[in-house]
Amino acid sequence: MTMTRPVFPTPDHDHGRCAADAIAHAEQVCRNRAQKLTPIRRAVLEALLSSHRPLGAYEVIDQLAAERARPAPITVYRALEFLMANGLVHRIESRNAYLACAHHHDAASMVAFLICERCGSVGEIVAGPATQSLNDAARRTGFAPKLSVVEITGTCAHCQA
Amino acid sequence: MTMTRPVFPTPDHDHGRCAADAIAHAEQVCRNRAQKLTPIRRAVLEALLSSHRPLGAYEVIDQLAAERARPAPITVYRALEFLMANGLVHRIESRNAYLACAHHHDAASMVAFLICERCGSVGEIVAGPATQSLNDAARRTGFAPKLSVVEITGTCAHCQA
DNA sequence: GCTTTTATGCTGCAATGCAACAAAAATATT
DNA sequence: AATATTTTTGTTGCATTGCAGCATAAAAGC
Ligand SMILES: [Zn+2]
Ligand SMILES: [Zn+2]
Ligand SMILES: [Zn+2]
Ligand SMILES: [Zn+2]
Numbered sequence: 001m002t003m004t005r006p007v008f009p010t011p012d013h014d015h016g017r018c019a020a021d022a023i024a025h026a027e028q029v030c031r032n033r034a035q036k037l038t039p040i041r042r043a044v045l046e047a048l049l050s051s052h053r054p055l056g057a058y059e060v061i062d063q064l065a066a067e068r069a070r071p072a073p074i075t076v077y078r079a080l081e082f083l084m085a086n087g088l089v090h091r092i093e094s095r096n097a098y099l100a101c102a103h104h105h106d107a108a109s110m111v112a113f114l115i116c117e118r119c120g121s122v123g124e125i126v127a128g129p130a131t132q133s134l135n136d137a138a139r140r141t142g143f144a145p146k147l148s149v150v151e152i153t154g155t156c157a158h159c160q161a
Numbered sequence: 162m163t164m165t166r167p168v169f170p171t172p173d174h175d176h177g178r179c180a181a182d183a184i185a186h187a188e189q190v191c192r193n194r195a196q197k198l199t200p201i202r203r204a205v206l207e208a209l210l211s212s213h214r215p216l217g218a219y220e221v222i223d224q225l226a227a228e229r230a231r232p233a234p235i236t237v238y239r240a241l242e243f244l245m246a247n248g249l250v251h252r253i254e255s256r257n258a259y260l261a262c263a264h265h266h267d268a269a270s271m272v273a274f275l276i277c278e279r280c281g282s283v284g285e286i287v288a289g290p291a292t293q294s295l296n297d298a299a300r301r302t303g304f305a306p307k308l309s310v311v312e313i314t315g316t317c318a319h320c321q322a
Numbered sequence: 323g324c325t326t327t328t329a330t331g332c333t334g335c336a337a338t339g340c341a342a343c344a345a346a347a348a349t350a351t352t
Numbered sequence: 353a354a355t356a357t358t359t360t361t362g363t364t365g366c367a368t369t370g371c372a373g374c375a376t377a378a379a380a381g382c
Contacts, residue, residue, distance in 0.1 A: 007302075008303070008304060036328085036379090040329090041329095058369075071330095071331090073370070074371065075330065075331075077369095093254040094310045096370095112295065112298070114299055117307070123302065129294075130295040130298035133295075134273065134294075134313070136291065137273070137289050137290075137292075138313050141286070142169070143317055143318060144315045144321060146278070146314055147315070148312070149310060149313075150309070150311050151254070152309045153310075154305045154306040154307040155304070155305045156303070156305075157303025157304060160303075197348090201360090234338080234340085235339085235340065235363090239361080257339095257369095
């Protein structure tokens with residue numbers, strides 16, 4: 001399921017719906033793949049879904065600490081690893097931070113992230129022709145691309161106004 | 162000066178020449194911009210130029226320690242910051258590592274990195290149409306791109322053979 | 323029930339990166 | 353030249369990110 005629509009979250013969207021959808025999708029994915037969305041994993045995902053801003057691992061810990069016993073770092077890292085392996089969370093390399101995926105694309109598809117430096121929100125462009133042509137350019141040099149990190153920092157449409 | 166030629170370093174190229182060129186270029190750049198290529202800064206650049214593999218900051222420290230008094234981490238980080246500000250070194254975000262630029266492009270130009278997971282070498286595609294179309298795709302969503310991180314992991318032409 | 327697998331907890335630590343202040347060196351000014 | 357100013361380097365210490373190794377608990381398979 002590769003969606004091509006580029007999405008930057010608008011400030012006025014129904015984020016409750018947005019987050020609920022993502023949780024439902026996560027449950028679906030785990031069912032399908034015979035994986036377990038345990039309480040901790042779900043809590044980490046929910047923490048990340050509280051906004052469209054990427055959170056550092058220790059920010060996630062702080063958020064969880066508000067509602068339950070403060071988890072050890074390794075606990076959160078393990079949950080993040082699980083969520084990433086199942087395509088539910090992305091790592092933003094240029095920020096050492098983690099972002100809940102608001103789309104329903106499979107784990108392997110190529111994604112470009114748009115990071116707004118004013119509001120901190122992150123949008124995704126999934127499997128667009130631009131990301132494709134990038135891979136093609138690499139291939140033309142004889143390089144066999146496998147995994148891409150594409151992170152574009154700038155200002156989102158809303159923050160320019 | 163934006164070169165379009167995509168380059169992945171071949172295993173048989175004259176790397177001595179390659180590194181000497183880069184040093185000469187660095188001296189030129191610093192002269193032009195009235196910046197000082199001090200001994201430490203030069204030594205850090207030379208360490209990075211010892212290969213086309215990105216080095217972690219602490220790997221740089223280890224290399225320098227072989228020839229002079231072991232520098233403190235902050236010393237190396239400051240030199241790296243200087244070299245990056247002047248477009249002589251790139252940071253590879255997905256590796257927390259630093260790469261000497263083997264091209265002569267200005268600091269602001271858009272670059273895509275090709276990272277071979279077998280030999281560790283990194284090539285650069287400078288200001289190609291693919292990177293351009295990526296920015297365009299972002300702009301089409303109303304996003305104003307400013308700085309891009311494009312890092313493609315895979316296997317280089319030589320390592321496939 | 324018992325075994326095997328999977329997930330969590332706990333302790334400790336490695337790797338990356340930088341802040342704050344002091345000393346030294348280079349540049350500019352009188 | 354002597355002094356003031358700016359730039360660079362040294363030193364100490366610490367914050368942040370991330371994970372290894374082993375023990376315990378829970379779940380799944382037999
Ligand atoms: Zn939302
Ligand atoms: Zn996504
Ligand atoms: Zn070379
Ligand atoms: Zn470069």
